[in-house]
Amino acid sequence: METLDKNTYYITTPIYYPSDKLHIGHAYTTTAADALARFNRLRGKKVFFLTGSDEHGQKIQRIADEKGLSPKAYVDQIVATFQSLWNRLNISYDDFIRTTNKDHETLVQRIFAILYEKGDIYKSSYKGLYCTPCEAFWLERQTTDGKCPDCGRPVEEVEEESYSFRLSNYSDKLLEYYKTHPGFIQPEASLHEMESFIKSGLEDLCVSRTAVSWGIPVPFDKKHSIYVWFDAVINYLSALGFLTAQDNRYQSFWPADLHLVGKEIMRFHTIIWPAILMALDIPLPKTVFGHGWLVIEGEKMSKSKGNVVDPNLLIDEFGADAIRYFLLRDITFGSDGNFSRDALIRRINADLANDLGNLLHRTSSMYEKYFPKEIPELAEELGEEKDLADFAAQIILEFETAMDALEPHIALEKLWTLIRRTNKYLDTTAPWTLAKNKDYSRLARVLYSVGEVLRIVSIPLSAVIPTSAAKIRAQLGLPKDCFWQEAKIWNGWEEDKRIIKAEPLFPRIEDEKETKDDKQNEVPKEEEIEFADFLKVHLKIATVLTAERVKGSDKLLRLEVDLGNEKRQIVAGIGKAYEPDSLIGKQLAVVTNLKPRKIMGFESQAMILAAEDAGNLAVLNPEKLVKAGSIVG
Numbered sequence: 081m082e083t084l085d086k087n088t089y090y091i092t093t094p095i096y097y098p099s100d101k102l103h104i105g106h107a108y109t110t111t112a113a114d115a116l117a118r119f120n121r122l123r124g125k126k127v128f129f130l131t132g133s134d135e136h137g138q139k140i141q142r143i144a145d146e147k148g149l150s151p152k153a154y155v156d157q158i159v160a161t162f163q164s165l166w167n168r169l170n171i172s173y174d175d176f177i178r179t180t181n182k183d184h185e186t187l188v189q190r191i192f193a194i195l196y197e198k199g200d201i202y203k204s205s206y207k208g209l210y211c212t213p214c215e216a217f218w219l220e221r222q223t224t225d226g227k228c229p230d231c232g233r234p235v236e237e238v239e240e241e242s243y244s245f246r247l248s249n250y251s252d253k254l255l256e257y258y259k260t261h262p263g264f265i266q267p268e269a270s271l272h273e274m275e276s277f278i279k280s281g282l283e284d285l286c287v288s289r290t291a292v293s294w295g296i297p298v299p300f301d302k303k304h305s306i307y308v309w310f311d312a313v314i315n316y317l318s319a320l321g322f323l324t325a326q327d328n329r330y331q332s333f334w335p336a337d338l339h340l341v342g343k344e345i346m347r348f349h350t351i352i353w354p355a356i357l358m359a360l361d362i363p364l365p366k367t368v369f370g371h372g373w374l375v376i377e378g379e380k381m382s383k384s385k386g387n388v389v390d391p392n393l394l395i396d397e398f399g400a401d402a403i404r405y406f407l408l409r410d411i412t413f414g415s416d417g418n419f420s421r422d423a424l425i426r427r428i429n430a431d432l433a434n435d436l437g438n439l440l441h442r443t444s445s446m447y448e449k450y451f452p453k454e455i456p457e458l459a460e461e462l463g464e465e466k467d468l469a470d471f472a473a474q475i476i477l478e479f480e481t482a483m484d485a486l487e488p489h490i491a492l493e494k495l496w497t498l499i500r501r502t503n504k505y506l507d508t509t510a511p512w513t514l515a516k517n518k519d520y521s522r523l524a525r526v527l528y529s530v531g532e533v534l535r536i537v538s539i540p541l542s543a544v545i546p547t548s549a550a551k552i553r554a555q556l557g558l559p560k561d562c563f564w565q566e567a568k569i570w571n572g573w574e575e576d577k578r579i580i581k582a583e584p585l586f587p588r589i590e591d592e593k594e595t596k597d598d599k600q601n602e603v604p605k606e607e608e609i610e611f612a613d614f615l616k617v618h619l620k621i622a623t624v625l626t627a628e629r630v631k632g633s634d635k636l637l638r639l640e641v642d643l644g645n646e647k648r649q650i651v652a653g654i655g656k657a658y659e660p661d662s663l664i665g666k667q668l669a670v671v672t673n674l675k676p677r678k679i680m681g682f683e684s685q686a687m688i689l690a691a692e693d694a695g696n697l698a699v700l701n702p703e704k705l706v707k708a709g710s711i712v713g
C-alpha cells in the first residue's frame with residue numbers, strides 16, 4: 081500500500097546493543113541519521129528521529145553474568161553512556177527507545193500473540209547453530225568451518241523447543257515487493273545480496289528461546305523468551321504507540337521513510353522485518369539503507385586488536401562538528417570506509433580551517449578594519465556577484481538532490497565548491513585594492529556578498545555541523561534557527577549587517593605524531609649561511625598567520641608565519657605589491673636559514689621568495705595546499 085506524502089519524515093538508526101560502550105561505527109550511523117533528520121526539519125518536514133538500545137538476549141545475559149550484575153543493572157549503566165555520547169555529538173533524536181520499556185514489551189507480546197493466532201507463528205523445535213555476538217541462527221550449510229558467515233566467530237549448537245515464524249511463506253512476496261518497489265533496498269548491491277539470500281532458500285525462523293531467560297516472555301508460554309531480533313525490530317513500531325490508544329505518532333509517521341543500518345544487519349531489516357509487517361498486514365518502510373563498514377587505519381575494529389575508536393576521545397580532541405563533518409564527507413555513503421587520524425586532520429585543516437574558517441575570518445577582519453563604524457551604501461551588483469549568486473543557487477539545488485539520494489559525501493563536496501569559489505571571489509575582487517582606492521561602496525558590496533554566501537552556506541551546514549553553523553550565523557547577526565527556503569534566496573542578508581570578528585571557527589591542527597617525526601628528521605641547529613652559499617639554502621612553505629604594515633614604511637610588511645613546528649616573524653619588502661589582508665592564509669615559499677636580520681626594529685627570521693618583474697613583485701606559492709613547513713626542493 082502506498083501512502084501520500086504527508087510532509088512527515090520518520091528516520092531510525094539501529095538500536096544498539098548495550099553490551100559495551102559505543103564506538104566510531106555506531107557514531108557514524110547516528111551522525112548520518114542526525115544530518116538527514118536535521119536536513120528534513122529545515123525543509124519544514126515534521127520529523128521523528130528514533131534511536132535507542134536493544135537490551136535483551138543471550139549476549140547481554142552472558143556479559144552481565146560475567147560482571148556479576150543483573151542484566152538490567154548492567155544495561156542501565158551502559159545505556160547512560162549512549163545517551164551521554166549522543167548529547168556530546170549533538171544528536172537531535174526525538175525519542176530514545178529502550179526495549180526494556182514496559183510499552184515496548186507489551187507490544188512485542190501482542191504482536192507475537194496476533195501472529196500465533198493467525199497461524200504465522202507455530203510451536204515446534206529448533207536444532208541448528210547460533211552466533212551469540214550476532215544473535216543469529218544459522219544452518220550448517222550456511223557456515224564454514226563452524227564460523228558465523230557474518231562475523232567469522234564460532235557458532236554454537238542449539239537444540240530447543242521453540243516457536244517458529246513462517247518466514248518461508250514470504251519468499252515470493254518479498255521478491256515481488258522488491259521488484260515493485262525499486263529503492264526499497266539501497267544501495268543496489270545490497271538488493272542483489274538479499275535477493276540471492278532469499279533464492280538460496282528461506283527457512284522458517286526460530287522466534288523463541290528456552291535457554292535464554294533475559295528476554296520478553298512469550299505471553300502464553302512463559303518458559304520461552306522471545307527471540308531478541310523479533311523483539312528488537314518491533315521498536316520501530318512501539319516508539320510510535322502502535323496498537324495503543326495513543327497511536328497518533330503511528331498515524332502520522334508510519335510507514336518509516338528510512339531505516340538506516342549497517343550492511344551486516346540488512347537481512348534482518350529487509351527480509352525478517354518486512355515479513356513480520358506483511359504478516360501483520362501493515363505497510364512496509366519506504367527505504368532501508370545499508371551503509372558500509374568502517375575500518376580503522378585499514379583494519380577491522382576489534383577489542384583484541386585494541387583499535388576500537390572511542391568517539392568521546394575524538395570529541396575531546398577535535399570537537400563534535402569536526403568528527404561529524406569528517407564522517408559524512410570523507411566516506412562514500414554506502415561503501416566501506418577507512419577512519420584514519422591523518423585523514424581526519426587533513427579534512428579539518430583543509431576544509432574546515434582553511435576553506436570555511438578562513439573565509440569567515442578574512443571577511444570579518446576586513447569588516448572591522450575597513451568599516452569600523454558605519455557601513456556605506458552598497459554599490460550596485462556587478463557580473464561577479466550575479467555569477468556568484470547563480471553558482472550558489474545551483475549548489476543549493478545540488479546539495480538537496482544529493483541528500484535526497486542519500487549521498488551526504490557528495491552534498492558536502494558540492495557545498496565546498498561554493499566555499500572555495502567564494503574565497504576566489506575575494507581574491508579577484510581584491511577588497512584591499514578597493515580600500516586603497518577609497519571605493520568604499522563597491523568594497524561594501526563585495527564584503528556583503530561574501531557574508532551573503534556565508535548566510536546561505538550556514539543553512540545546509542546547520543544539518544551537518546550544527547554548532548559551527550550557529551556560530552557562523554551569530555557572527556552574521558542571524559538567529560540560530562533557519563529554513564531551507566532561505567538558502568534559495570540571494571541578497572537575503574540585511575545590508576547594514578556585518579560579520580562580527582570571533583575566535584577562529586576551526587583552529588588548524590598540528591599533528592603531534594607528524595611533528596615529532598619531522599623533529600627527528602630535522603638537523604638540530606640550522607646552519608647559518610651567507611647569501612653566496614645560496615645552494616645550501618633551506619626552502620620551506622610557510623602559511624601566513626598575520627600580516628600588517630610596519631609603521632613608517634609603505635614597503636615593509638611584518639608577517640607571522642607558520643612553519644609546521646614553529647612560528648616565525650618575517651619582515652618583507654612586499655608592501656607595495658600586497659595588501660596585508662590579502663596574504664592571510666596564503667602559503668609562501670621562504671628561506672628559513674638565513675641569518676636573522678633586524679629591519680626597522682623587527683627581527684626578520686626568514687625570507688620570502690618573490691619574483692620581480694620591473695618593480696612588480698609576485699610572491700611564490702605552492703599550486704595546492706601543503707602542510708606548513710613542507711620542504712621545497
Ligand code: ME8
Pocket residue numbers: 093094095096097098104105106108109134312313315340341342343344345372373374375381
Ligand atoms: O546489530 N562500521 O546492534 P549493534 C560502520 N542491536 N557501522 C558500524 C560499525 C562499523 N565498523 N560497527 C557498528 C545490532 N556499526 C542490533 C540492531 S536494530 C533493530 C537492532 C553500526 O550494537 C551499524 O549501524 O551490533 C551497525 O548496523 C550497528 O552499529 C550494529 O550495532
